[in-house]
Amino acid sequence: MFQSTIWRMLRFFARQLADAKKYLVIVMFMLVGTAAIQYAIPRITQAVIDQMIPQHAVTLLAWSVAGLLGLTALNGLLSAGSNYLLARVSQGAVSRLRNTLFTHALGQDFAFFETSKTGDLMVVLTSDVNALQGLLSPQALGLIGSILTALIVLVIMLIQNPVLTGLIVLTFPLLFLVNLYFSRLIHGAWRRVRQSTGTMNNQIQESLGSILLIKSMATEDQTADTFADVNESNRQNQLAATKYFAEFSPLIDFVDYLGTALIIGVGAYQVMGKSFTVGGIVAYLSYLTILQAPVRALTNLIDRFQQAVVSYERIENLIAQQALVVDPPHPVALAPFHDQIAFQHVDFHYGNNVPILHDVSFTLPKGESVALVGSSGAGKTTITKLLDRFYDVTGGAITFDGIDIRQVRRRDLRRQIGVVTQDVLLLDTSIRDNIAYGLGPVSDDALWAAAEAANIADFIKSLPEGLDTRVGERGVRLSGGQKQRIAIARIFLQDAPIVVLDEATAALDNETERRIQTSFDRLMANRTSLVIAHRLSTIQHAREILVLEHGEIVERGTHKELLAKNGRYAQLYSLQFK
Numbered sequence: 001m002f003q004s005t006i007w008r009m010l011r012f013f014a015r016q017l018a019d020a021k022k023y024l025v026i027v028m029f030m031l032v033g034t035a036a037i038q039y040a041i042p043r044i045t046q047a048v049i050d051q052m053i054p055q056h057a058v059t060l061l062a063w064s065v066a067g068l069l070g071l072t073a074l075n076g077l078l079s080a081g082s083n084y085l086l087a088r089v090s091q092g093a094v095s096r097l098r099n100t101l102f103t104h105a106l107g108q109d110f111a112f113f114e115t116s117k118t119g120d121l122m123v124v125l126t127s128d129v130n131a132l133q134g135l136l137s138p139q140a141l142g143l144i145g146s147i148l149t150a151l152i153v154l155v156i157m158l159i160q161n162p163v164l165t166g167l168i169v170l171t172f173p174l175l176f177l178v179n180l181y182f183s184r185l186i187h188g189a190w191r192r193v194r195q196s197t198g199t200m201n202n203q204i205q206e207s208l209g210s211i212l213l214i215k216s217m218a219t220e221d222q223t224a225d226t227f228a229d230v231n232e233s234n235r236q237n238q239l240a241a242t243k244y245f246a247e248f249s250p251l252i253d254f255v256d257y258l259g260t261a262l263i264i265g266v267g268a269y270q271v272m273g274k275s276f277t278v279g280g281i282v283a284y285l286s287y288l289t290i291l292q293a294p295v296r297a298l299t300n301l302i303d304r305f306q307q308a309v310v311s312y313e314r315i316e317n318l319i320a321q322q323a324l325v326v327d328p329p330h331p332v333a334l335a336p337f338h339d340q341i342a343f344q345h346v347d348f349h350y351g352n353n354v355p356i357l358h359d360v361s362f363t364l365p366k367g368e369s370v371a372l373v374g375s376s377g378a379g380k381t382t383i384t385k386l387l388d389r390f391y392d393v394t395g396g397a398i399t400f401d402g403i404d405i406r407q408v409r410r411r412d413l414r415r416q417i418g419v420v421t422q423d424v425l426l427l428d429t430s431i432r433d434n435i436a437y438g439l440g441p442v443s444d445d446a447l448w449a450a451a452e453a454a455n456i457a458d459f460i461k462s463l464p465e466g467l468d469t470r471v472g473e474r475g476v477r478l479s480g481g482q483k484q485r486i487a488i489a490r491i492f493l494q495d496a497p498i499v500v501l502d503e504a505t506a507a508l509d510n511e512t513e514r515r516i517q518t519s520f521d522r523l524m525a526n527r528t529s530l531v532i533a534h535r536l537s538t539i540q541h542a543r544e545i546l547v548l549e550h551g552e553i554v555e556r557g558t559h560k561e562l563l564a565k566n567g568r569y570a571q572l573y574s575l576q577f578k
């Protein structure tokens, strides 16, 4: 499983890199250039020490120093250029991936968002994508360059001084293993730091998000104590990571130094026996850094690689999620609503298979109003969600002017249905943008007309910034009634022929209730409406009232008929007006 994920991830990278072929070719040339320069610089230094100093070759020395400066500058340019190009390639790939994932997540079924946590999705879209970026980073891709340089340098060193080079190479496995072992420990410690930082962030987010609950239950102290615990464990983890780092860095440095010690010891001994030169020692000390670089980078890369594989697996799982409620391959065009909506023997259960609706049938003719009543949890909201096709029925069918709603594009269907829910969703932007959300450019006249119709225009005018007033996160700066009227204004502007109204259960004061009711009445006039009624006084003119219990229609008829029947409806009615 792990193995095959690795292959799929590598293929993914290959596809991403293939798109940027021309950049990669340029980068390769730059890397070869850098390798050559890195080899040449110590070589020139060696020549200065071994030849120019003994021969007093001053002119050549001046040229050599100028050459060294020039080469160093060129090396800087080449590595800056290749870093930039590699960063461009990797950032392009990552940003494309993030777009794909976000669009994919948005396209998921409603049910998907009910079962997966927002936090987990955030992790995939941010940290997991970052982990892949870590592997596609200039440092990681630059490893190819440093391996190339190291190989060239190694071959030349072997030709020059096989014994010393052989001894240096012998230290590499040790260097690699020590690096790998300790960097794992250090990385593990940092991983724990990241986890506890995540927990801490979640805690902050949750507390600030439920500040009203905390204040009203006076649990500030308790919340602060819980936070202090999480914060303390984060501090402990950070301390542990820092301690590991402090303890192991000297050890890693010591192993790194073994190579240097060999060059100085063996090299100097060879100089005494005239089989090596002082300049050679100096050059070899520079080459050692070049040789050790990829060994150390490789350990880092192994870790990143493992993290990336885990992340890639989670990304694949998200991509593998396929929405079930999708548009048909050959959608039927939907004309403006002109006849009726019909629920035909509709059965429904959510993902957990608990039956919610059973054999629900009713029709909603154009221009009429049908009301749903019943106790909490009876399935009223579920019926409205099915009409909007957030879920597909599990039995029976819903038709729109005789066409099964599964045969049309969801967008075409939803455009014709305006929904006002109990908990109004507003975005943290201006009142203007909230009313016009999703409706494209809208004139101020149209906005004001909608606001008037929704009984919210006076309130907006009373605000110093009018339509440009920001509503705050989730509309916190507005009252429940104001939020609902903004949502109603949106529906007026949308001008959908069908409206679904879920009346607020929250106790609104009489004045607000009257205002909302007036705007509801205006919305329903000349439109077709499906109303979930909690205040039974408001639906007396409905063409048909459906009384729902445990997902079944137990009574149906007009207000008068149902009262005369003296059944469940009459009971609910008398409960409200007693």
Ligand SMILES: Nc1ncnc2c1ncn2[C@@H]1O[C@H](COP(=O)(O)OP(=O)(O)OP(=O)(O)O)[C@@H](O)[C@H]1O
Pocket (backbone or CB within 6 Å): 114, 350, 351, 352, 356, 374, 375, 376, 377, 378, 379, 380, 381, 382, 383
């Ligand atoms: N996403 C879901 N997954 C599983 N069960 C659900 C889901 N949404 C709702 N339910 C269940 O479906 C049943 C009907 O819920 P629904 O929201 O349709 O009731 P309702 O009649 O609108 O209630 P209320 O008047 O309280 O709003 C409830 O028992 C509820 O627990």
